[in-house]
Each structure stands twice: as structure tokens, then as C-alpha cells.
Amino acid sequence: MNAVAPTFLPLYRQIKDLVLRSLEGGEWKPGEAIPSELELAARYRVSQGTVRKAIDELAGENLLVRRQGRGTYVATHSEPREEFRFLRLAPDEGEPGPYESRAFECRRGRASVEAARILDLRPGDAIIGIRRVLLFGGRPTVLEDIVLPGTIFKGLTADRLAEHPGSIYHLYETEFGTRMIRADEKLRAAAADASAATRLGVPAGTPLLSVERVAFTYGDRPVEWRRGLYRTDQHYYRNVLS
Amino acid sequence: MNAVAPTFLPLYRQIKDLVLRSLEGGEWKPGEAIPSELELAARYRVSQGTVRKAIDELAGENLLVRRQGRGTYVATHSEPREEFRFLRLAPDEGEPGPYESRAFECRRGRASVEAARILDLRPGDAIIGIRRVLLFGGRPTVLEDIVLPGTIFKGLTADRLAEHPGSIYHLYETEFGTRMIRADEKLRAAAADASAATRLGVPAGTPLLSVERVAFTYGDRPVEWRRGLYRTDQHYYRNVLS
């Protein structure tokens, strides 16, 4: 928006961009190790310290994971520590536990004007719509509507959703080569309508937490739009202000 | 909790702790500049690079602010950029604007068992309870109950709240020498009870966003507990997952 053109781009920033391009292009895949700092320094003709600073920033943005004595790895949504990075629901009592996802709808459609604006498409472009419920301890707790660009996620069906273990972002990553790296959320309180009430097993009118999310992949490209309705009678949405 | 005793404490970590102690002890006050990197390097008998890494971390935690060509400053809640770090309410249309705070209650009391647990006090210890409404564009939007330890905030009255411009954290900082550096929040959806409905000018039963916060000062000491009820018909709570 109001970004000022930098008068000067430090070397380590340029190196960071080069590494980013390799990540984006799939030269190193999620879960794999990238070359050692000394190798990268030789490749780019800079000192180890400069590579180090570039990698530091990428690790800070959760794109890479450093492991002392072993190497630096491309982050992946299959790691347990990533499991609750994008799902900030915690139970009132005890630790966040496993959940079950039940997708009850998955169909192709056309982007509305709003969906097109948000996902940077044109109205009428192919999209895929998913509706699902998340169950914690067998209890329906989250009802979600997910909208995806059809071109990227072509071939995504309810069956493939059901087959796939783990988080949906893990599926995006392994099956469609699209890694989510950041998301913006807008939270509101809303009353359950008849449909949501039925799906979540609460009376109509029950206050629910409405969570609208736009998720981005490399280069700040929006590739997922979803709206969730959360029951918050036995869970809460946790956040840290720092 | 399950932190492993580090077998080895890097030098820059020790320097960081020393700087932290000076901040905590008030050697450098909010808004002031701390000594230059070279001065600190001389004081602690380490290289500039080591001081640099320590300061980098403190700046990353929003305790210090670097300003190229000028120096490094102690962060303060009086800066505009801090204004919305702890208030994540944004209007549906337009940019976050100024708001007005009306404290309609401010009284001394005794800590309940729950308040004592959360604020690390003993039940019956002195506390101060504040109730206030935040107005955006003249419209009541947030209703908050704030609980503070009486020993730290002795002498806080409704008048002083009313006199003070800017955010309440700015007041804590300037009047009571207590700087908030981090907060945990738990979000839920709740229905407006009669009292909240009146204060916020909505029908009873209206879904509201419930935000419970525990805020911490240096050393992870909890010093504020509050619960807010947010109208979300023209505003939303923004969050970034990264």
C-alpha cells in the first residue's frame, strides 16, 4: 500500500529472496533438509554470516526449521508442533487433544464476486467449496465453510479428504504442493442459525464464535477463504498479545 | 513447566539478562535512550556483536525500539504504534480510529479465590476493580471489568482515570511504573445479560465477543486481569496467524 521503495537492499535480503525462490519453486520439499550454511555461502559467494542472517529470518517466519547438529529443514504441516498453529481452539480443561474432521460436502462451483475479490480471482472462476465439522472428543465443536481456487486444488473430493489423516493444510501441502504460511482472521460473535444449530447440536440462537480466515501461501497469494463457527462452551480461542 | 535446565548459557543471553535487569530496575525509563552498543560492549567487556544479539532479542520482544542513526530506546505505551497492540478491535470499514474511555466505577476491594489465583495473590488481598465502557465514534462498543493488585496500583481513582489521556497501559506505566509487556487472551461468544445490554445499548441476549485477558509485566508477573464484552456488529477482532 504505502510501502516505500527501499533505497538499498542488504545482501542478506537478496540471499533470503533467493532461498525463498528455491522454496517456492520446490527445489527443497517440505520435511527435507536444505544445503548447509557453508554450502549456501559457497553457492551464493557470500560469507556464512550473511547466509546465517537470511536463514534466521526465514526460520523466524516459520518457513525453515533449524536443528542444531543436524541441519536446516523445510517446515511442514505434518509436524506435531504445527498442528495447532492454525487452530487456536483449546479446551477449558486439559491440553489440546486430537480431533476428527467430517467433511459432509465438497463440490465444484463458481466464484462469487466476494470470493473472487478475496481469493484474487475473477467472478465465475472455478472454485471448490467444502463444508465440514470438527469433533473434539466426539463432540461437534466447529462448523466450517471453506472456499478454494479450483485451478490449484483440481481433483479434491470428499473421498480424498476422508482418506487423508492429519490436518487439511498437510493435505494441501502433500497433494497439491501448496503450503500455507500465514493467515488473517476476523473474529465476531454470532447467533447460531437453524442449520448451524443442527450441525453443532445446540439450540438455534446460541452465541457462537465466528472466525473468518484468509490464508496465504508464498508471495502473499491468498489461496483459502473459510468461515468457521465455534462452540465456546467447553473450548476457547486462545491468543497471545506480544 | 517442563523446561530443561540449560547446560550452557551463551554470553549474549547473560548480557540480555543484565539489560533486562536494568530495564526492570528503572535505570532507563520508557521513552529514554539506552547507552549505545559500543558503550554497553565496553561496560560488559564483550564485543559489539554480542551486545547486538542481546538487543536484537529484546527489540524482537518489543521491550526496546531501535532507531537507526539515533539510538536504541526503551519501548513505551505512549507511542502511536503501541496504541492498538493490545486492542485488536478494528472497524468493518476504514482504519482503526480514536476511542473514548468512560470509567463508571473504580473501587477498592478484596481478591476472590479466583482473582488471587490468577494475579498470584492471596484471597482477601487488596485489589482495585474498574468498570468502563469504550466508545468508538461515540458508540459504546466495549464493556470491561478490570482487576488490579491493590499494592501496585494504590491511589488509582476514577478521577485519575478520567484525567489521563491515552491508553490505560500508558497510565500504568507513567503513574505506577508498571509496564505491560505481554498478555494472554481467551475468546468466547456470550449472550448479553441485562446489565451489559444496557451499557452497550443492545437487546439482552445479543451475541457478544467475550475477551478474558491476563497481562504480564517483567518476569512474567501477572498484574492485570480483565474481561471485556465486545459488540461485533460494526467491528471485528483481528488476528494474524503466523
Add this chain to the structure above:
DNA sequence: CAGTGGTCTAGACCACCAA
């Protein structure tokens, strides 16, 4: 033991700001 990331240093130079 070899290889990786992590720390620390000393010094040079650059970009930015205030006076």
C-alpha cells in the same frame, strides 16, 4: 569423528540522523 548449526570476536565499511 566428521559435519552441522551456534557463539564470539575484531575490524571495516555503509546508511541514517541530528546538529
Add this chain to the structure above:
DNA sequence: TGGTGGTCTAGACCACTGC
């Protein structure tokens, strides 16, 4: 113009991992 933070280098050594 001097002082501050910001970048970059080269090299030494330490801590951790896996073979």
C-alpha cells in the same frame, strides 16, 4: 561531521547429532 545502528567478512572455537 560525528555518532548511532546496520551490514559484511574471516576466522576461531563450542555444542550437538549421527555414524
